Amino acid sequence: MSEQRTIENIPAEEFEQIVDRFIEQAAAWDGALPAETFFEAWDVLTDEESPLEVQAVIVGNELLLETPPESPLTARGSRILLEDGRELVIRLRSVEPTLQV
């Protein structure tokens, strides 16, 4: 039985050509899915609710929050903008090491 073709096991040159063709084809495609594909997938995916993701990086003494581009959350610096217009601010504080007895 032959090995399944995957993104990782095809030759480098062939992969580069596939990427070039993808860009040509995807540029002209508007992303409209067939109605039956859309509804079948939607039915399943809506039952798989995923948590909202915020990534945090500490640069020097500052906390920088980031959200993926598709996220409904907006993060700016150490602040997250909530839907009702309020902001959630996360402050870093240093903690003195606890004396171990």
Place this chain on the structure above:
Amino acid sequence: MPEIILPTGFTEIERAMVLRYLEDVAGPGQDWLGLVRTFNRLREAVVVIPGKGRRTFASLYTRLIDSHLTDPFIAALYSLDDVEQESVILWASGARRIRPVLEMAGLYAADDPPTRLLLAYCLYWWHATAKGYTFEVEIFRDLRQSGVDFTAHDPRLRSERFTPYDLIVLGFRGDVKTSTYFLSLAGRVLRSDFYITRLWLSEVRSRTLVVFLKTPMWDEIDGETLLIAWRELESCLPQPVRIAHRGGELVVSDYGVWKEKIRAYQSRQEVQDE
């Protein structure tokens, strides 16, 4: 090259699916349910960059691609006469910049197979988000030309780009999404009152614009509709219908019919206000 740590249990089937996506993005044989799950899983893939630490695919996309390409792309959309046609070259130009950006950052080389997944991930999200904004600008322009009274966020402004909804009509919150982008967000609760999207109708082989509405908005502008299974949708459009969704119901209306009803409602309100 960096080490790439894929999500636990990432399979050969998923690797094959990503390749099929690149080989024939718009083809009829794509498993979109599998693709959306796979690319959502890849958000958590980690790149270990020597001397710099660990970053997820999602974080790298935000920093290297979205932060550089998306704002100029959206700004350029507003200067186009024919947004759908002219944006094709614009989108391709952005897509062609992704590979060199990753190469310059030492994160992609064709002969380092694991890094191909990062390139595929970036191309997938560039297509989902950039085509999504293109569709949004097309719809905003069409609604203005059609005389529908609405307020919309301005995605050219970073402070407004990520608002939890795209526009307000009759006080109801709405979103404009391509159907592929819509699916990518489907694991979230539908918080808006209506969604405008574009679907492909296989039987008649043509595209159509539809609006999904929660019942309070539909009740405000119209009223009774027929309850159907979604498989019957294509044969019922443009007639507005109701479909079952997550224990509740959504109204699905042809976009043109929806616009007519909104305009008629707004005209009645103007007369009442005079």
